[in-house]
Amino acid sequence: MTDPQPTPPPLPDVPAAAAAQEAAQADSTPGVAGVDDTGVPRLVGDLDDIGRGFLSALFDITFTRFITRRLASVFFLVGLVAIGIAFVSTVAGGLISGIGALPWNPGGGIALILSTVIVVPVLAFFAVVLLRFVIEAGVALVAIAENTERTAANTRRD
Template identity: 85%
Template sequence: MTDQPNQTPPPLPDRPASAAAQEAAAAQPETTPGIAGVDDTGVPRLMGELDDIGRGFMSALFDITFTRFITRRLASVFFLVGLVAIGIAFVFVFVGGLISGIGSLGWNLGGGIALILSTIIVVPVLAFFAVVVLRFVIESGVALIAIAENTERTAQNTQHAPAPRR
């Protein structure tokens, strides 16, 4: 891609984004059905009857054009399932390590003590890091979807300037 010095930059908006967001928030009453405000990403939050939200979810789930995303709606479910899985794994590994350490105390005192101490120290640290990684992965997916939604909304609201002459 070569830089052409005679190209004009795209037009700038007539007001800052913060002012536009404040105007949009002031223009949108809080009683609008289905929308309970806008979070810091600018994406409306779903609120309303569970049946309405569920119907939107089911139609988005089977949308073969992939124009609607379900990731934001399922993020909390994935996080909860991941936390339960990490918790179950933590209990099994922690109890298993303690049982193995206690069992080996009879024939290898030093190894048994080392296994018990390492289980008490290492397993909770690894479980904590697993929760952090899970949260990071889910937040990354949600952020990517938020970027896609915001980009689509920006593209819809942008006035198309005529292409520069070459």
């Protein structure tokens, strides 16, 4: 026969509200801005910024420190500039080609101008959205890894 009720996990020694109050009174831990109502300390700044330098994290061959959050805005800005340059050059090239085709093929020239004016902005918009999705996915993956690392470090083993 199977056990009808699984055994519940052990309860903590101190309730969360009491732990939060104790931690709030002893708020002298460096890098901690206080505690929330569950007793978990809130860290100040980016996790990688606390006690770690950018260059040491960059050349960490064990990949235990992440630089993705710090560089995400730089990658996004560079991507936006690249998309903007591609947009301007494609629109200019399409309009010049369309205007150049008007004397010998008016229908084709008008179609090229209209398709350039309609399609290129839509593709540029989708490129910006895709860039944002990819960068957010990378940052979210790093955040999950950091939170998992923090959870594992704070898990009590009996």
